[in-house]
Amino acid sequence: MTSDSRLSWREVRDRIHEQILTGRYGPGDRLPRDADIAEDLSCARSTVQRAMQDLSDSGLVERRRKGGTRVRAEPVTRATLDIPITRREVEQSGARYGYQLIRRRMAPAPRGVVAAFGLGAPRPMLRVEALHLSDGRPYIFEDRWICPETSPEVQNLDFTGQSANEWLVLNKPYSRLDLRFYAISANTRLADLLEAEPGAALLVIERTTWIEDAPITTVKAITTPGYQLLTGT
Amino acid sequence: MTSDSRLSWREVRDRIHEQILTGRYGPGDRLPRDADIAEDLSCARSTVQRAMQDLSDSGLVERRRKGGTRVRAEPVTRATLDIPITRREVEQSGARYGYQLIRRRMAPAPRGVVAAFGLGAPRPMLRVEALHLSDGRPYIFEDRWICPETSPEVQNLDFTGQSANEWLVLNKPYSRLDLRFYAISANTRLADLLEAEPGAALLVIERTTWIEDAPITTVKAITTPGYQLLTGT
DNA sequence: TGACAAAATATGTACCTACATATTACCGTT
DNA sequence: AACGGTAATATGTAGGTACATATTTTGTCA
Numbered sequence: 001m002t003s004d005s006r007l008s009w010r011e012v013r014d015r016i017h018e019q020i021l022t023g024r025y026g027p028g029d030r031l032p033r034d035a036d037i038a039e040d041l042s043c044a045r046s047t048v049q050r051a052m053q054d055l056s057d058s059g060l061v062e063r064r065r066k067g068g069t070r071v072r073a074e075p076v077t078r079a080t081l082d083i084p085i086t087r088r089e090v091e092q093s094g095a096r097y098g099y100q101l102i103r104r105r106m107a108p109a110p111r112g113v114v115a116a117f118g119l120g121a122p123r124p125m126l127r128v129e130a131l132h133l134s135d136g137r138p139y140i141f142e143d144r145w146i147c148p149e150t151s152p153e154v155q156n157l158d159f160t161g162q163s164a165n166e167w168l169v170l171n172k173p174y175s176r177l178d179l180r181f182y183a184i185s186a187n188t189r190l191a192d193l194l195e196a197e198p199g200a201a202l203l204v205i206e207r208t209t210w211i212e213d214a215p216i217t218t219v220k221a222i223t224t225p226g227y228q229l230l231t232g233t
Numbered sequence: 234m235t236s237d238s239r240l241s242w243r244e245v246r247d248r249i250h251e252q253i254l255t256g257r258y259g260p261g262d263r264l265p266r267d268a269d270i271a272e273d274l275s276c277a278r279s280t281v282q283r284a285m286q287d288l289s290d291s292g293l294v295e296r297r298r299k300g301g302t303r304v305r306a307e308p309v310t311r312a313t314l315d316i317p318i319t320r321r322e323v324e325q326s327g328a329r330y331g332y333q334l335i336r337r338r339m340a341p342a343p344r345g346v347v348a349a350f351g352l353g354a355p356r357p358m359l360r361v362e363a364l365h366l367s368d369g370r371p372y373i374f375e376d377r378w379i380c381p382e383t384s385p386e387v388q389n390l391d392f393t394g395q396s397a398n399e400w401l402v403l404n405k406p407y408s409r410l411d412l413r414f415y416a417i418s419a420n421t422r423l424a425d426l427l428e429a430e431p432g433a434a435l436l437v438i439e440r441t442t443w444i445e446d447a448p449i450t451t452v453k454a455i456t457t458p459g460y461q462l463l464t465g466t
Numbered sequence: 467t468g469a470c471a472a473a474a475t476a477t478g479t480a481c482c483t484a485c486a487t488a489t490t491a492c493c494g495t496t
Numbered sequence: 497a498a499c500g501g502t503a504a505t506a507t508g509t510a511g512g513t514a515c516a517t518a519t520t521t522t523g524t525c526a
Contacts, residue, residue: 047480081464179463297519
């Protein structure tokens with residue numbers, strides 16, 4: 001970072017970013033070669049490469065071998081989402097976390113679950129329904145299916161003390177993740193569980209994880225009315 | 234990637250990732266120093282550094298100078314979201330894109346908008362309401378506020394042909410972005426516009442952008458019932 | 467014992483070199 | 497003009513060296 005002599009890759013990145021912001025380069029425009037930029041700024045090509053890689057990761061520019069670097073013609077809004085363990089999310093908001101197991105039983109997986117996993121045939125799986133509480137009030141209801149073939153240990157866990165959310169995230173790292181967000185209306189059961197009005201609009205966060213090709217779990221996290229999912233800071 | 238002789242940073246990354254997956258290293262555990270891993274795998278430390286950086290970016294591992302590298306004690310689910318221009322999103326689904334301006338006028342920004350921008354005092358802004366269509370049917374209703382101080386050009390644009398979404402994304406790159414997702418119930422006006430049942434649950438994608446500290450725009454993209462936002466592939 | 471300074475140490479960055487790889491561009495042939 | 501093969505070229509990656517930087521650990525002195 002040597003603010004004096006040498007240029008850091010962040011400085012190079014910011015300088016190029018700024019040239020895009022100010023319109024020096026617009027959507028679709030081609031930027032100079034890394035080597036030329038390096039000479040211009042009198043730094044190493046590897047420094048420019050690092051800067052460009054970062055701009056590319058953030059979706060601002062596109063790089064192709066031999067094709068060079070150009071500002072994305074059709075920009076995308078790209079953001080990183082962090083979804084912590086629910087307990088942590090509650091505690092970080094300054095509230096007291098509570099947890100309550102609603103139901104735990106084996107059952108044949110419904111078609112939606114089988115489809116989420118991309119499996120051929122339906123099969124029995126472990127269904128765990130539980131409620132996360134914030135300061136004693138309902139916060140998130142989770143409706144989860146766990147594949148017992150992939151995680152045989154779950155047969156011996158009752159999930160009364162520790163949530164499946166927490167156990168899985170600590171003990172079952174995944175190699176693939178699918179996320180989807182959508183809205184549903186609270187039916188009478190959900191309204192009852194979440195202490196919400198029937199028909200209230202609820203944000204649902206659906207997560208499915210695999211380890212290699214083996215399905216681990218799929219969960220619908222059904223939030224209480226007013227819940228917001230944020231990115232960034 | 235020379236699958237034969239040398240080890241690529243991706244291979245190094247995957248090998249370490251696998252050791253975490255298989256439980257060789259669990260949450261909170263400290264990994265060997267980069268230099269030792271490099272020696273083990275007989276590759277350069279810079280290659281290990283690259284691999285570790287990637288694992289760190291993906292949230293699996295935490296690195297601290299002198300502290301070393303350790304598996305995150307409280308893992309987070311981290312994912313990258315790409316939100317394209319609405320026109321592109323529709324076209325990519327194979328449907329015909331349509332656009333319809335509903336209203337465009339200057340108005341004092343309501344408190345919610347002022348708060349989203351982190352401004353002190355309310356001020357007049359340009360409000361643009363428009364409907365995006367997919368195969369002639371409502372797809373997303375966007376309710377947008379644009380700051381005319383930051384983008385004076387908008388005074389001369391009528392947004393009848395090109396959507397504000399598209400114009401802004403092509404002409405107003407941002408340096409900061411805030412995203413939030415939540416669910417609302419359709420009121421009668423929204424139900425009418427989106428051809429949905431009154432009270433239907435709708436996913437809202439709210440986006441606010443700045444260039445440096447200057448607010449550009451804030452928009453609520455109100456989706457039609459059944460809309461799902463996906464990550465990854 | 468406690469506070470503070472100094473040494474030790476693991477990661478972060480910058481530079482340079484040498485190839486690898488993916489594409490585009492060019493040119494000759496038909 | 498269309499096709500196809502080859503050369504040219506910009507980015508991607510690996511290796512290696514030398515420092516920079518941030519912490520933790522250790523050590524010293526009051």
